[in-house]
Amino acid sequence: xxxxxxxxxxxxxxxxxxxxxxxxxxxxxxxxxxxxxxxxxxxxxxxxxxxxxxxxxxxxxxxxxxxxxxxxxxxxxxxxxxxxxxxxxxxxxxxxxxxxxxxxxxxxxxxxxxxxxxxxxxxxxxxxxxxxxxxxxxxxxxxxxxxxxxxxxxxxxxxxxxxxxxxxxxxxxxxxxxxxxxxxx
Ligand SMILES: [Cu+2]
Ligand SMILES: [Zn+2]
Numbered sequence: 001x002x003x004x005x006x007x008x009x010x011x012x013x014x015x016x017x018x019x020x021x022x023x024x025x026x027x028x029x030x031x032x033x034x035x036x037x038x039x040x041x042x043x044x045x046x047x048x049x050x051x052x053x054x055x056x057x058x059x060x061x062x063x064x065x066x067x068x069x070x071x072x073x074x075x076x077x078x079x080x081x082x083x084x085x086x087x088x089x090x091x092x093x094x095x096x097x098x099x100x101x102x103x104x105x106x107x108x109x110x111x112x113x114x115x116x117x118x119x120x121x122x123x124x125x126x127x128x129x130x131x132x133x134x135x136x137x138x139x140x141x142x143x144x145x146x147x148x149x150x151x152x153x154x155x156x157x158x159x160x161x162x163x164x165x166x167x168x169x170x171x172x173x174x175x176x177x178x179x180x181x182x183x184x185x
Pocket of ligand 1: 087088089090091111156157158
């Protein structure tokens with residue numbers, strides 16, 4: 001299926017409608033084939049807006065990302081990490097409460113890691129987001145989870161790139177944006 005940012009709002013819309021119509025209460029025993037997280041920037045990057053779709057495909061899940069309003073890239077300086085490319089993960093707890101405005105979204109806890117792997121191989125470890133004047137589009141495949149397993153988890157965008165090595169978080173810095181994965185059914 002052809003899929004790009006222009007169409008994402010419509011997919012989100014249809015997801016919401018179906019969600020309301022057929023899925024007033026998410027039932028864990030029912031398989032879910034499509035889910036979406038609406039991403040909103042927190043106090044450190046309030047312009048961020050986007051959606052992430054999770055689509056069930058043979059042997060795994062396709063993840064479609066469209067995010068706008070990302071901060072401008074800033075190279076690393078004096079020991080501080082670069083702003084962007086942006087660390088991107090699925091986090092364990094479906095919580096997007098801001099909490100401490102200087103260090104927001106900590107309630108989403110750590111990376112989704114059902115198989116007790118080191119960071120770099122967490123099910124919730126995603127490729128970084130590259131900003132193009134604020135816009136990032138990406139699609140990737142993972143066989144580390146099924147759509148129905150991640151309902152209620154949180155997608156988080158970080159300020160700094162993930163090094164896929166530092167434990168347990170990849171040293172990707174503060175949390176810029178958050179969205180909770182909802183079932184479309
Ligand atoms: Cu993260
Ligand atoms: Zn991780």
